[in-house]
Amino acid sequence: xxxxxxxxxxxxxxxxxxxxxxxxxxxxxxxxxxxxxxxxxxxxxxxxxxxxxxxxxxxxxxxxxxxxxxxxxxxxxxxxxxxxxxxxxxxxxxxxxxxxxxxxxxxxxxxxxxxxxxxxxxxxxxxxxxxxxxxxxxxxxxxxxxxxxxxxxxxxxxxxxxxxxxxxxxxxxxxxxxxxxxxxxxxxxxxxxxxxxxxxxxxxxxxxxxxxxxxxxxxxxxxxxxxxxxxxxxxxxxxxxxxxxxxxxxxxxxxxxxxxxxxxxxxxxxxxxxxxxxxxxxxxxxxxxxxxxxxxxxxxxxxxxxxxxxxxxxxxxxxxxxxxxxxxxxxx
Amino acid sequence: xxxxxxxxxxxxxxxxxxxxxxxxxxxxxxxxxxxxxxxxxxxxxxxxxxxxxxxxxxxxxxxxxxxxxxxxxxxxxxxxxxxxxxxxxxxxxxxxxxxxxxxxxxxxxxxxxxxxxxxxxxxxxxxxxxxxxxxxxxxxxxxxxxxxxxxxxxxxxxxxxxxxxxxxxxxxxxxxxxxxxxxxxxxxxxxxxxxxxxxxxxxxxxxxxxxxxxxxxxxxxxxxxxxxxxxxxxxxxxxxxxxxxxxxxxxxxxxxxxxxxxxxxxxxxxxxxxxxxxxxxxxxxxxxxxxxxxxxxxxxxxxxxxxxxxxxxxxxxxxxxxxxxxxxxxxx
DNA sequence: CCGATCTCAGCAATCGATTGCAGTCGCGGC
DNA sequence: GCCGCGACTGCAATCGATTGCTGAGATCGG
Numbered sequence: 001x002x003x004x005x006x007x008x009x010x011x012x013x014x015x016x017x018x019x020x021x022x023x024x025x026x027x028x029x030x031x032x033x034x035x036x037x038x039x040x041x042x043x044x045x046x047x048x049x050x051x052x053x054x055x056x057x058x059x060x061x062x063x064x065x066x067x068x069x070x071x072x073x074x075x076x077x078x079x080x081x082x083x084x085x086x087x088x089x090x091x092x093x094x095x096x097x098x099x100x101x102x103x104x105x106x107x108x109x110x111x112x113x114x115x116x117x118x119x120x121x122x123x124x125x126x127x128x129x130x131x132x133x134x135x136x137x138x139x140x141x142x143x144x145x146x147x148x149x150x151x152x153x154x155x156x157x158x159x160x161x162x163x164x165x166x167x168x169x170x171x172x173x174x175x176x177x178x179x180x181x182x183x184x185x186x187x188x189x190x191x192x193x194x195x196x197x198x199x200x201x202x203x204x205x206x207x208x209x210x211x212x213x214x215x216x217x218x219x220x221x222x223x224x225x226x227x228x229x230x231x232x233x234x235x236x237x238x239x240x241x242x243x244x245x246x247x248x249x250x251x252x253x254x255x256x257x258x259x260x261x262x263x264x265x266x267x268x269x270x271x272x273x274x275x276x277x278x279x280x281x282x283x284x285x286x287x288x289x290x291x292x293x294x295x296x297x298x299x300x301x302x303x304x305x306x307x308x309x310x311x312x313x314x315x316x317x318x319x320x321x322x323x324x325x326x327x328x329x330x331x332x
Numbered sequence: 333x334x335x336x337x338x339x340x341x342x343x344x345x346x347x348x349x350x351x352x353x354x355x356x357x358x359x360x361x362x363x364x365x366x367x368x369x370x371x372x373x374x375x376x377x378x379x380x381x382x383x384x385x386x387x388x389x390x391x392x393x394x395x396x397x398x399x400x401x402x403x404x405x406x407x408x409x410x411x412x413x414x415x416x417x418x419x420x421x422x423x424x425x426x427x428x429x430x431x432x433x434x435x436x437x438x439x440x441x442x443x444x445x446x447x448x449x450x451x452x453x454x455x456x457x458x459x460x461x462x463x464x465x466x467x468x469x470x471x472x473x474x475x476x477x478x479x480x481x482x483x484x485x486x487x488x489x490x491x492x493x494x495x496x497x498x499x500x501x502x503x504x505x506x507x508x509x510x511x512x513x514x515x516x517x518x519x520x521x522x523x524x525x526x527x528x529x530x531x532x533x534x535x536x537x538x539x540x541x542x543x544x545x546x547x548x549x550x551x552x553x554x555x556x557x558x559x560x561x562x563x564x565x566x567x568x569x570x571x572x573x574x575x576x577x578x579x580x581x582x583x584x585x586x587x588x589x590x591x592x593x594x595x596x597x598x599x600x601x602x603x604x605x606x607x608x609x610x611x612x613x614x615x616x617x618x619x620x621x622x623x624x625x626x627x628x629x630x631x632x633x634x635x636x637x638x639x640x641x642x643x644x645x646x647x648x649x650x651x652x653x654x655x656x657x658x659x660x661x662x663x664x
Numbered sequence: 665c666c667g668a669t670c671t672c673a674g675c676a677a678t679c680g681a682t683t684g685c686a687g688t689c690g691c692g693g694c
Numbered sequence: 695g696c697c698g699c700g701a702c703t704g705c706a707a708t709c710g711a712t713t714g715c716t717g718a719g720a721t722c723g724g
Contacts, residue, residue, distance in 0.1 A: 003680095005679085005680055005681080007680080015703075016703065016705075017680090017681080017682095017704095018683075018703075018704065018705080019702090019703060020681095021681065021682060021683085022682090022683090022702095025681095025682075026682095026683095029701095029702080029703095030702075030703080031701080034702080048447060049680085049681070050388075050447060050679090050680050050681065051447055051448055052384050052387050052388045052447075052448055052680080052681090053388055053679070053680035053681040053682090053709090054680080054682080055384050055681095055709095056382075056384045056385055056388055056679095056680080056681075056711090057680080057682045057708075057709050058681085058682065058709085059709075066428075070413075071403065071409045071412050071413050072406055072409040072410050072413055072608065072609075073409075074404055074406060074409070077403045077404040077405075077406070078404050080430070081402070081403050081404055084403075084428065084430050085430075093427065093444065094427070095395075095425065095427050095428070096398075096412065096416065096426055096427070096428035097416075098412070098416050098417075112425065115382060115383055115384075116383055116384055117384060222612070247612075250609075250612050250614075251612045254612045254613055254614045256614075257614040257615055257616075257657075258615075258616070263614075276404065277404075277582075280579075280582050280583045280586045281582070281586055281613070281614070282582075282586045282588075282589040282595075282613070282614045282615075283586070283589055283614075284586060284589075284590070325589075335710095337709085337710055337711085338710060338711060339711095347673075347674085348673065348674045348675075349674095349710090350673075350674065350675080350676095350711095350712075350713075351672090351673055351674075352711095353710095353711065354672095354673085354712090354713090357711095358713095361671095361672080361673095362672070362673080363672060363673085366672080366673080381710085381711070382709090384709090384710080385679090385710035386710080386711055386712080387679095387711095388679050388680065388681090388709095388710080388711075388712095389678075389679050389710080389713090390711085390712065391679075
């Protein structure tokens with residue numbers, strides 16, 4: 001188990017260590033036969049290049065921070081999983097950074113990882129991350145942002161909110177719903193805002209009343225929205241609710257349950273995210289699915305493109321409709 | 333933004349770089365006045381020691397792998413969060429490694445991080461991790477295991493299954509339940525097994541029939557258990573079910589819902605884990621809470637103790653009962 | 665006043681790689 | 695036969711720290 005270094009390989013193969021180095025990192029710069037020999041010797045000794053030494057010299061490591069506000073939220077969990085896989089595919093090692101939504105934490109992580117020569121970072125911003133501020137931070141210019149909507153000087157990958165909301169409204173109207181409310185809130189406030197705008201736009205367009213049950217933030221959006229809903233008279237009460245994201249939908253359904261309102265028989269509820277967990281909720285959640293897996297690999301791609309060409313692209317993905325059991329025909 | 337190195341500080345402070353180094357890492361070895369001066373200069377230049385260079389020289393970095401089978405599962409999410417915080421407190425940086433339950437992945441991550449001179453690792457084993465095999469892997473001896481029950485040559489931190497199950501059964505019996513079934517399964521198979529044993533033991537002791545609805549693994553335990561339950565006659569059907577963990581409970585409740593069985597009015601269901609998400613489920617889940625936050629800091633403590641004294645402790649924590657809405661008095 | 669002891673800071677080797685520069689060797693052209 | 699050129703490879707500096715060893719002063723006792 002003694003660690004074998006490049007010099008060991010060099011000695012054993014009868015070449016200089018620079019040749020060993022080149023055999024690994026610049027194959028074309030070394031004679032094919034020599035290279036083969038070196039590689040064999042390395043293999044037989046169980047040599048592997050030391051990532052720290054390499055990073056120190058090259059001033060570029062393989063560590064990539066993924067910055068999320070809350071890993072407990074399955075949305076970020078799924079994001080982390082696909083991201084980790086995509087990163088590993090390209091030889092990177094994901095470093096998880098949980099900020100708890102604090103921008104100071106985000107900055108701290110970013111600088112800390114820059115000190116480890118991280119080539120770039122991925123950030124899934126919480127409410128308060130100010131992108132402009134991001135620019136001033138170490139590594140700030142080499143960052144790709146996921147699930148954030150505003151155009152910025154950094155690459156982004158998001159899902160088309162308008163399309164998603166349209167899908168949701170279509171689905172509900174197809175079931176006969178005409179009074180369709182909306183609940184905003186919690187994580188991903190920027191996305192929430194964007195989705196809210198889409199909802200309002202669509203409502204106007206379809207000449208449908210826009211009912212915002214709650215647009216606050218914090219952990220009890222569901223509670224407040226449910227409370228508000230049960231207080232309404234039968235005529236004004238919506239027959240369906242679209243939640244800004246799946247977590248809010250879960251929250252809402254739970255809070256409605258506490259108040260004796262059952263979903264979907266009395267109210268239909270839709271989410272937005274397409275979390276796998278939705279299939280295990282009670283009732284199984286109808287939702288707009290974001291292609292989270294794609295977001296992972298695309299984010300890494302964007303980052304590499306940014307490094308190579310300095311190109312700052314904004315990718316917008318299309319969501320799709322996932323019909324499960326939390327929506328039903330309008331009761332009458 | 334030019335990176336400032338130890339030599340810059342040395343030059344500016346008029347001392348040798350070794351003095352600067354000592355000012356940071358061995359305060360007692362340098363004159364107080366000199367040290368103060370050096371630190372001030374360092375501060376004014378914005379100097380921070382380069383973690384890579386330090387790790388390379390010391391052969392010990394601050395990177396700590398946390399190995400989990402599935403970060404999508406909120407249990408591991410919560411674990412990761414507390415672990416990240418505990419690690420950060422002590423100057424470590426958590427590296428998230430998601431294995432998908434494959435032992436080869438676990439080993440790959442462990443060796444990969446050992447190459448980065450990780451001082452130790454934390455593993456939350458999935459079903460198939462074989463601890464003995466762990467021993468043969470790089471870093472294998474410097475690992476602490478979380479949420480795993482068997483005694484081993486590595487430190488562990490777990491929760492007392494027997495006590496948890498006893499709490500659950502007590503609670504249910506207090507509500508009048510006499511036919512209390514159990515569903516095993518999914519993640520943390522070792523824990524599941526342990527909890528199952530506790531259930532069986534307690535059933536025997538209380539002279540209560542032991543009904544195992546399902547003891548399989550895989551993603552559809554809930555489905556199978558629900559199916560089995562609805563097929564039972566009214567006399568044999570349990571009035572309450574204890575699930576091996578919260579995720580199974582969610583799954584089960586959802587599957588029961590699909591089959592028209594409502595919780596808790598027809599059957600009470602309890603979980604085991606105490607996930608925060610349980611408070612947002614429908615109905616809000618009654619469960620046995622594990623002190624996950626404690627597990628995080630204890631795991632890090634154990635790891636440090638292992639490094640210093642070679643001491644291999646096994647910590648067993650006490651769970652507690654968290655009553656919410658998924659359990660009710662036995663219907664009659 | 666001298667030597668022993670102690671404290672502190674400098675020197676230089678080292679961790680494990682990368683890379684610009686220079687040198688070697690074979691070969692073809694004139 | 696000499697020179698230039700191309701293809702390799704070796705040399706040594708470098709990335710940014712740590713640390714054993716050495717030596718310079720200061721302190722102290724006799």
